[in-house]
Amino acid sequence: MRFNELNLNKDILDAIKKAGYEEATPIQEKSIPVMLAGRDMIGLAQTGTGKTAAFALPILEMLEPRRKNQIRALVLSPTRELAIQTFENFKKYGRYRKLRTVCLYGGAKKGNQINALYRGCDILVATPGRLIDLANEGHFTLDHIQILVLDEADRMLDMGFLPDMKRITAMIPETRQTVMFSATMEKK
Ligand code: AMP
Numbered sequence: 630m631r632f633n634e635l636n637l638n639k640d641i642l643d644a645i646k647k648a649g650y651e652e653a654t655p656i657q658e659k660s661i662p663v664m665l666a667g668r669d670m671i672g673l674a675q676t677g678t679g680k681t682a683a684f685a686l687p688i689l690e691m692l693e694p695r696r697k698n699q700i701r702a703l704v705l706s707p708t709r710e711l712a713i714q715t716f717e718n719f720k721k722y723g724r725y726r727k728l729r730t731v732c733l734y735g736g737a738k739k740g741n742q743i744n745a746l747y748r749g750c751d752i753l754v755a756t757p758g759r760l761i762d763l764a765n766e767g768h769f770t771l772d773h774i775q776i777l778v779l780d781e782a783d784r785m786l787d788m789g790f791l792p793d794m795k796r797i798t799a800m801i802p803e804t805r806q807t808v809m810f811s812a813t814m815e816k817k
Contacts, residue, residue, distance in 0.1 A: 632653055637686060
């Protein structure tokens with residue numbers, strides 16, 4: 630399926646074109662309409678299938694250009710590498726959109742990350758530990774989150790992040806849209 634059949638704005642289609650993508654991958658073709666309809670969703674997808682764009686494109690599409698300094702979408706990633714990669718993708722797909730993405734992860738100084746938050750953040754990509762740490766320090770609130778993505782949820786469970794994931798979801802309004810991507814589907 631071509632991207633222009635997926636009800637995306639021209640500035641997003643232009644960014645996709647600039648990225649050199651021609652056709653949507655199967656996970657993109659299936660996820661994008663469900664997310665745009667505002668529904669909760671579980672996507673079964675491995676890395677390398679285009680799952681990042683499958684959630685990033687509808688988030689960029691759905692969020693109004695920035696108003697106040699309100700974080701409206703949160704993507705939780707199991708590792709710093711995945712968080713950075715996802716952040717880079719948001720920048721790539723959102724290059725013509727007036728939305729700011731900030732990335733938080735452990736193992737790096739907090740100062741730069743805190744400064745980025747204060748410069749403005751619409752979309753937050755974060756690993757669970759650093760997110761909780763900085764939230765507890767009072768640098769931001771998750772009260773305005775409209776869309777929550779749990780990326781590689783199975784890996785987050787394997788890494789023992791379940792208590793952190795519960796703590797984080799408890800900080801987010803229940804009215805949010807929740808989307809989960811996982812390579813496997815475990816009972817947990
Ligand atoms: P991901 O599974 O999100 O890590 O994406 C894997 C790779 O596929 C990344 O290098 C993306 O830039 C690329 N990619 C994502 N969607 C498409 C697409 N529709 N067409 C071609 N490449 C894509």
